Amino acid sequence: MKGDETMKILILSGNPKKEGLCQTIIDAAKLGANEGGAEVEEIRLADLDMIRCQICGDGWGECRTEHTCIHGSDGFDEIKERVERSDAIILATPVYWGETTEAFKSFIDRLRRCEFGPKGIMSNKQVLLIASPGGSGNGLLSCLEQMDRFCRHTGAIIFDYIGVNRWNSDYTRVAAQAAAFAMASGRKNGDTV
Ligand SMILES: Cc1cc2nc3c(=O)[nH]c(=O)nc-3n(C[C@H](O)[C@H](O)[C@H](O)COP(=O)(O)O)c2cc1C
Numbered sequence: 001m002k003g004d005e006t007m008k009i010l011i012l013s014g015n016p017k018k019e020g021l022c023q024t025i026i027d028a029a030k031l032g033a034n035e036g037g038a039e040v041e042e043i044r045l046a047d048l049d050m051i052r053c054q055i056c057g058d059g060w061g062e063c064r065t066e067h068t069c070i071h072g073s074d075g076f077d078e079i080k081e082r083v084e085r086s087d088a089i090i091l092a093t094p095v096y097w098g099e100t101t102e103a104f105k106s107f108i109d110r111l112r113r114c115e116f117g118p119k120g121i122m123s124n125k126q127v128l129l130i131a132s133p134g135g136s137g138n139g140l141l142s143c144l145e146q147m148d149r150f151c152r153h154t155g156a157i158i159f160d161y162i163g164v165n166r167w168n169s170d171y172t173r174v175a176a177q178a179a180a181f182a183m184a185s186g187r188k189n190g191d192t193v
Contacts, residue, residue: 001087007038007184010086012079014093014104016046022094022132025164025176029090029130032177036184038088043079046103050074053109063113067120076110083111084121088183089156091147092130098139099146100131108150115154123155126189128179132164140165157189 001007011030015022026042033040051074056062063069069076083089091108093100100108115122129151131143140163151158160179164172187193 007036007088007186008086009033009038009040009088009090009180009184010082011040011042011090011092012083012104012107013042013044014046014101014107015044016101016103017094021134021164021166021169022092025130025132025162025169025173026090026092028173028177029092029128029180032180032182033090033184035177036181038184040184041082043082045079045107046101048075048079048103050076050103050107052106053113061113063110064116067114069110069114076107079107080111080114080121086125088126088128088159089122090128090130090180090183091150093132093143093147095131095133095139095143098142100143105146108147112150112153118155120154122151125156126159126183127151127156128159128162128183130162130164130176132169134166137165137167159183159187159189 013026030040051071093104129144129147131140133140144161162176
C-alpha cells in the first residue's frame with residue numbers, strides 16, 4: 001500500500017450462516033475495519049461452489065512450481081486475485097469438529113499449495129484470525145492452530161487471535177471490532193501500545 005491509498009481489507013469467511021454468533025463477530029470486525037478507514041469486502045466461501053484440492057500428480061501438483069491451480073477457473077483464481085489485491089486479511093470461521101469449516105479448509109488447502117513460502121501473495125500480509133466455537137466451546141485452539149499453520153506456511157503475519165464462544169461473545173465482539181480497527185489504522189504486529 002502506498003502513502004495515502006486506502007487500506008483494503010479482505011474478510012475470508014467460512015461461515016455458512018447469515019445470522020448467528022459467528023456472523024455478529026464478522027460484522028463487528030467489518031465495522032471496526034471501516035471505522036479504521038479501510039475498504040472492506042467479505043467473501044463467503046461456503047456460498048461458493050468450489051472443488052477441494054485434487055492432489056494432482058503424485059501429490060506435488062504443478063501448483064507448487066507454477067503458483068497457480070490448474071482447476072482455478074471454478075472461482076478459485078478470482079478469489080486468489082482478490083487476496084493479492086488486499087493489504088490485510090481477516091480469516092473468520094465457526095469451529096466445526098475442532099477445525100475451520102469444510103469450505104474454509106478446502107480453500108486454504110489450495111491457496112497454501114499455490115502460495116507456500118516467502119514469495120507468495122500472503123507473504124508479509126497482516127492477518128487477523130477469528131474462530132467461533134458456538135456449541136461446547138471445544139476445539140477453539142485446534143481451529144486457530146489450523147489457521148495459524150496456514151499463515152506460517154504462506155509467510156503471513158498474524159496480527160492477533162480472537163476466540164469467541166457463547167459466554168464470552170459480549171467482550172470478544174468488542175475485541176474483534178477493536179482489533180480490526182487497529183489493523184486498519186496501520187498498527188503492526190510488534191508495535192508497542
Ligand atoms: C458440523 C458442526 C460441527 C461443530 N463443531 C463444533 C465444535 O467442535 N465445537 C464447538 O464449540 N461448536 C461446534 N459447532 C457449533 C458451531 O461452532 C456454531 O454453530 C458456530 O460457531 C457459532 O454459532 P452460530 O452458528 O450462531 O454462528 C459445530 C457446528 C456444526 C454445524
